Amino acid sequence: MITAEEETPQGSVQNLELSDDVGRVIVSEVELQARIAELGERITADYAGRPPLLVGVLKGAFMFMSDLSRAISLPVDVDFMAVSSYGSATRTSGVVRIVKDLDVDLADRHVLVVEDIVDSGLTLSYLQRYLLARSPASLEVCALLVKEGQQRTELDLAYVGFHIPAEFVVGYGLDVDERLRNLRAIHAYAGDLS
Ligand code: IMP
Numbered sequence: 395m396i397t398a399e400e401e402t403p404q405g406s407v408q409n410l411e412l413s414d415d416v417g418r419v420i421v422s423e424v425e426l427q428a429r430i431a432e433l434g435e436r437i438t439a440d441y442a443g444r445p446p447l448l449v450g451v452l453k454g455a456f457m458f459m460s461d462l463s464r465a466i467s468l469p470v471d472v473d474f475m476a477v478s479s480y481g482s483a484t485r486t487s488g489v490v491r492i493v494k495d496l497d498v499d500l501a502d503r504h505v506l507v508v509e510d511i512v513d514s515g516l517t518l519s520y521l522q523r524y525l526l527a528r529s530p531a532s533l534e535v536c537a538l539l540v541k542e543g544q545q546r547t548e549l550d551l552a553y554v555g556f557h558i559p560a561e562f563v564v565g566y567g568l569d570v571d572e573r574l575r576n577l578r579a580i581h582a583y584a585g586d587l588s
């Protein structure tokens with residue numbers, strides 16, 4: 395049986411949202427989906443005739459990758475990398491370790507890196523250098539979120555979903571200590587950040 399809530403998932407509340415450390419909505423599910431549709435259209439136009447290889451950065455980008463790939467009307471390939479940056483749960487040090495490398499060769503591929511969020515930008519800057527060394531035909535970045543005023547390095551981001559205030563956020567793939575990734579919207583984290 396399909397309930398009214400399932401028919402209009404945008405309006406439904408996940409029980410998870412009621413937990414104490416889930417704060418206000420920063421980007422709603424409706425805003426996310428509308429923006430992703432726009433990004434998909436732009437990418438479809440920009441990459442016509444040279445279908446991209448989407449490289450998702452795990453784990454945070456898994457949900458964005460899933461929705462973005464379906465918003466692109468081109469025969470894309472997908473692959474994933476997993477990186478872990480040394481630092482605390484909420485701050486990266488910029489020293490990145492590749493936990494899972496790509497399965498495919500990048501030579502002559504049009505690579506579009508799909509990232510969840512750019513904070514200091516150090517993770518992405520490292521990844522760009524790492525991927526460029528493998529001689530792709532082109533390399534661009536699509537970041538869902540960019541935190542205002544936090545970047546410690548110059549980054550060239552071809553596609554950005556939303557610029558958000560510099561606070562810690564969770565949901566839609568983003569975690570705090572591996573929790574809260576399955577929230578449908580981007581929320582401020584209202585718990586302790588130690
Ligand atoms: P950066 O290297 O400082 O740009 O940090 C990038 C990575 O840190 C992202 O790919 C996320 O995994 C994580 N990160 C940064 N800010 C947040 C946040 O507000 N919530 C959850 N994860 C975050």
Ligand code: MG
Pocket residue numbers: 454569
């Ligand atoms: Mg993370």
